[in-house]
Amino acid sequence: MALMQPSYGIQSMLKDGHRIFSGLEEAVLKNVDACKQLSQITRTSLGPNGMNKMVINHLDKLFVTNDAGTIIGELEVQHPAAKLLVLASKAQQEEIGDGANLVVTFAGEILQGAEELIRIGLHPSEIVGGYTKASQKALEIIEQLAEPGSETMDCRNKEQVVLRMKAAVASKQYGQEDFLCPLIAEACIQVCPRNPENFNVDNVRVAKLLGGGLRDSCVVRGMVLKVEPLGTVKSATKAKIAVFGGGVDTSATETKGTVLIHSAEQLENYAKGEEAKIEELIKSVAESGAKVIVSGGAVGEMAQHFCDRYGLMVIKIISKFELRRFCRTTGSVSLVKLSRPRFDELGYVDNITSEEIGGARVVVVRNESGGNSISTLVIRGSTDSVLDDVERAVDDGVNCYKAMCKDSRTVPGAGATEIELAKQLNDIASKETGLDQYAIRKFAQSFEVVPRTLAENAGLNSTDVISALYAAHAGGNPKIGVDIEQGLSAPVETRDLLVTKYWAIKLASRAATTVLKIDQIIMAKPAGGPKKNPGADGGDED
Template sequence: MAYNSAAGLAGMLKEGTRHFSQEDDPTNSSVVLRNISACLELSRMLSTSLGPQGRCKLVVNHLEKIMVTSDCAAILKEVEVEHPAAKLLASACKKQEEECGDNTNFVLAFAGELLWQTAQLIAKMTWQPAPEILAGYRRALDLCESKFFPALVCDSVNDFTQKDQLLQLLRPVLASKQYGSEGVLAPLVVDACLRVMKNGRVSVESVRTVKIPGASVSQSVLLDGYAAKSGVETVVTSVEKAKIAVFASGFEASSTEAKGTVLMKNADDLKNYNKSEEAKMEEIVRSIVESGVKIVVTGGNLSDMALHFLDRHQVMCLRIGSKWELRRLCQAVGATALVRLGPPTPDEMGYCDSARVQEMGGKPVTIFTNAESKLATIVLRASTTSVLNDLERAVDDGVQAVAQAAKDGRFVYGGGAVEMALSVALQQEAEKVPGLEQYALAAFGKALEVIPRTLAENAGWDSTRVLADLQSAHASVAEGTICDVGVDIDRLGDDQGSGTISMKEKAIYDLLNTKMSALRQAVDATVTILKVDQIIMSKPSGGPKM
């Protein structure tokens, strides 16, 4: 196809490509403002989910699966964001979830507010997204990381074997996801992390959750080992001090790769053929039993003939269809999954102190317990599937928080206290900076107020009065001391309260490492969005959406 120079850029690009640039409206920075507007819509949609008193969102995905949660990362995972700039913001939240497991809503809320402050600068001073704005935001981030954050450290985890110190860390993390249930979940998560901790490090994959509908959250328990959400295939339902053989393949007679024909001339040939197959299977089962194995776990099919001989030799047999779950079982009992059908060597065998079938929520659950297990399983109980899924996300975030604390155990005050302290410090610092960067520093500090303001709004307080009290408390603090005043989220119908309270008295802390990571992700996403001056969107592939 010939290039049509008269058509300009539209003639150069493929048919169906859309293009937006500053030339559409050079005085109002149309592309930048469009991006800011899209990100603001996404940020404000989820701002009401921030904090322990945050509201839940009911999300119905493309498969008509219903999810009720206040977890920002889980909502963004199910919602299909189409705008390219808003996708950048969603990817920053996803990265924060992968690295730290917490403060994803902080990333979205702060990035949205920072973009709004930028839009105000553009409107008031007719700025384009000049280098001064971006440089000012980078400078503010560097000041927070190198100067202000280290000065706001109030406590730290010194000994990871002390349960009290880990509980102090986990209660605020779990309360932000499951407010009211942190008293039940925090001890379970702490005990699970202490059992799988090795050399002061916690592997997130070593703590597993099993969701069983029914009962209440208070009936959730911690198991030393593995729990399979299925019953056993054999009549034996309980074994003590047993060796375990795990087979990744099916437990059945192997079939040939090529088709074959067997010629049988009489009934004796048929009987002998069946007998030879039975004898071979019985020989395999007997050899496994003679090696000391009392439990057989298979990841494939289990033939009736194999089940018959396993029952005859009083061997407990369990079938697990998921390869992922099979690997978790091997990790719990110290076994190696075999691909050959035969007796395992001593190094390939696993061991458990006990294995039993127990009924939970009307369903059989097979529990393998082992005092020396490398895996801890938290059995979660709740009335509905949505609550169970939310509890699972809260537990995952709690385990991730312990893993992050093992890298850097320093604390800062939570409840919006650290954000307000940074806001006051940055706005004071902006007055000392010459040039246009001071406006960017002041806007950065102003944007940090979105966290305490949103916490106050979600808790039912007058946000204007709460912000004024917080600013007064943090501005009047003596140099070299740390102000611990934050938002009181436990209103409990008290209309006479001030809305602020000491975070030290309430024992509400945030991990410094997690907070710095969230701030960094938000600033990086914001700067990337502000650098965009053109959007070029190719025609989507495929046919029309049904």
């Protein structure tokens, strides 16, 4: 029998099967490389001319999009350091709803700069110190770059809203922003509460209907349900609504049991009794004042017959989320059991009607007054993939509206702000005396990634564009950006929200410095038994 070899050092402390990576080569540079690989995936999707990615997730669902939030969410990143960038982009998505690509691209770029500094001999802690100082300076500078007068905005002024929304929508649907932005702005303004800071993104819904073109899209003040009313009653006005989450059927009213029937007469009496019971229940609902019944489950044939007899409109909503949204819109309470609803459990709508939009029958629920109203963007398109991509653009636009309700300040877009930040940070770096100056200069150069990528994605010579931008900004014109249509640098019309850039810089620099501070990776032995050999046919190896 072989003697057990004694283990020394860290091996004696941890369980068998662990792995340790330490030092610059094994830990820091490997982490930086993983983050660079992730940022290269999203980088080519930055800006209006960003390329699409085709992602097929673990459920075999196909995504064709240039939306970084969707791409990163579906990639299932395994590397722990790259996951930090994913978490930063998700934080940006939740905080602002736009700019996820900027976070990952910028973080990848400053980590690449850090790698170059490490290779020439700087210690990661010196780089982290310089990066922290540079990011604080950048956040101070960007506050000063806010355009005068942009802080006062009327959230119900369509022109001002469209101006701030255009950049976000154009990055997803370039060429369609002039049509989409006014629609999104109209939908948002319709449901904007008295205090705009309380704007709820969930109040703007999207209904995707196949067929037609994007230009056939429209805004409906109310909720659009992709269902048809059951029965003969197809519309109701100024109607009270009863919602039954458990369905409208006899099985919902009776307890389970066994009935022994001996003769035809008994069978007839049993059927009549059941019929009388369901009629009594439907009649009690009608007497409560309700004109519309909404069911979250099955609607029985007999129940449907009596609903038609008492002139009740019946709608079936299978989705629990949609049912909850419907209850919030109409102010109704979802009842578990089919019974007479109390007055305070009934909802109300101004108008509920069945309409045809592009060959599809839908139910439109309209509530003209009240802060709980919902507006719906009905999007038309040729394929599901196109509809999904337009929906992401709408989502970005709505999130932009929410952000501008809290902070409406704008900065010049099209890479102008980034070049101005790079120029001013370079000036700060040249005044520094310690090793921080190298890190600050690299941080400043990292901002060039935005105008460079915009130029590359538009097929322009990025070196010429960057040098022209620096020359213009050195001449004291901070509003010069990349004109992707003319192929040169020019004063830009597009405006980006300051708050989007602010959070992107903050989250990206924090994620990057966290990655640089890691000098050891200790991985425990994975849980579970030995892994099955993929080539085995299910039998024992012996």
